[in-house]
Amino acid sequence: MRIARSVASLGLVDIGDHVCWVVPAQDDFHGTARGYLSDGTQLGDKIMVVGPSSAGWPELLAPQSLLVDPAAGGAGPGGVGWDVDALAALVRREAETADRQGFRALRVLAHMDRIWPAGITAEQVADQELRLDAVIGGTAAMVVCAYPTPNFSPSALEQAASVHPHFTGHVERAPSFHLFHDSADCWSVTGVVDAEGADAFGTALAQLLRTTPTLRLRCEGLQLMDAAGLQTLAWAAAALPGRKVLLIGANPVVRKCWDLLGFDDPGVPAELVP
Numbered sequence: 001m002r003i004a005r006s007v008a009s010l011g012l013v014d015i016g017d018h019v020c021w022v023v024p025a026q027d028d029f030h031g032t033a034r035g036y037l038s039d040g041t042q043l044g045d046k047i048m049v050v051g052p053s054s055a056g057w058p059e060l061l062a063p064q065s066l067l068v069d070p071a072a073g074g075a076g077p078g079g080v081g082w083d084v085d086a087l088a089a090l091v092r093r094e095a096e097t098a099d100r101q102g103f104r105a106l107r108v109l110a111h112m113d114r115i116w117p118a119g120i121t122a123e124q125v126a127d128q129e130l131r132l133d134a135v136i137g138g139t140a141a142m143v144v145c146a147y148p149t150p151n152f153s154p155s156a157l158e159q160a161a162s163v164h165p166h167f168t169g170h171v172e173r174a175p176s177f178h179l180f181h182d183s184a185d186c187w188s189v190t191g192v193v194d195a196e197g198a199d200a201f202g203t204a205l206a207q208l209l210r211t212t213p214t215l216r217l218r219c220e221g222l223q224l225m226d227a228a229g230l231q232t233l234a235w236a237a238a239a240l241p242g243r244k245v246l247l248i249g250a251n252p253v254v255r256k257c258w259d260l261l262g263f264d265d266p267g268v269p270a271e272l273v274p
Contacts, residue, residue, distance in 0.1 A: 002137060004165045004178035004190040004221060010036035010144060013166070015105045018136045018180070019144045020129075020161050022169030029146070033109055034059060036144060040107035045142075046098035050087070051111030064101060066094065070115050084128040087115060088135040095139040106141040112160075113151040120152070122159035122200070127207040129163045134181040162200045179204045182218050186248075190221030193229035201229060205236035209243045219250040230261055237269040245270040 002016065010032060013019055023029050037059035040047050047065040049057055053072065060067050068090065087110070095106040116128065129145070136143050147160055149170075157171050165180035165188075177191035179201070187208065193201045208215050215237075225233070237245045250258070250272055258264060258272055 017142045019166040020164035044104040045107040046103040095141040108143040122155040125159045186216045188218040193225040195228040198228040198232040202232040
């Protein structure tokens, strides 16, 4: 079972981790990134950087390391960008190749401003990152998604931080909750879903419900979902016909709020289950 957490440094990233790294303009991006990649070479990981070919990465001199520039094929911030299918397929394929080559794991640094199109919305970030997370959790890979703050809107950064199981860096508000892939047909939500995070939570749910008629949410790590969060959940489930949300393992506080607000009703397309 994956556990959401904030990481104090990229030196703590491990196999199966999918990290949102929000990078302020004044931070030493290359120094921190090189430390993360150098750790991989020492631990026996295969290194892959998805980003601009102009950046110098001494770590890529290691045997069979890869540099993939999405803009090299005519896409990128000035064009149409990659979609998540291209990135997910690349991670899956190279993780399998790394295993056959005898590496411990695949260690990825992804420049998200080089991958996603310019002006990407919070809705698009939620869709792309949740679909990518479903792939990463099942591979022997670790992926750090670097989001430079000057290149993304505050809403896109807030959304990105909330739909990764792991977070490091700086945003205007640290993510109060994390929504991420748990297992086949099941997702996890942890932390606190309140009025401040309700919009990001609703955006993430809406993207998942587009392709999932019955969304199963594990709630063992959910501390609180207040009236705003519960209302957002009900609205998201009701927005598309035939959709339903199952909240699994919610604590007594969440259950009490659910009952007091009248959501224990057959007309609400959501249900608390053990």
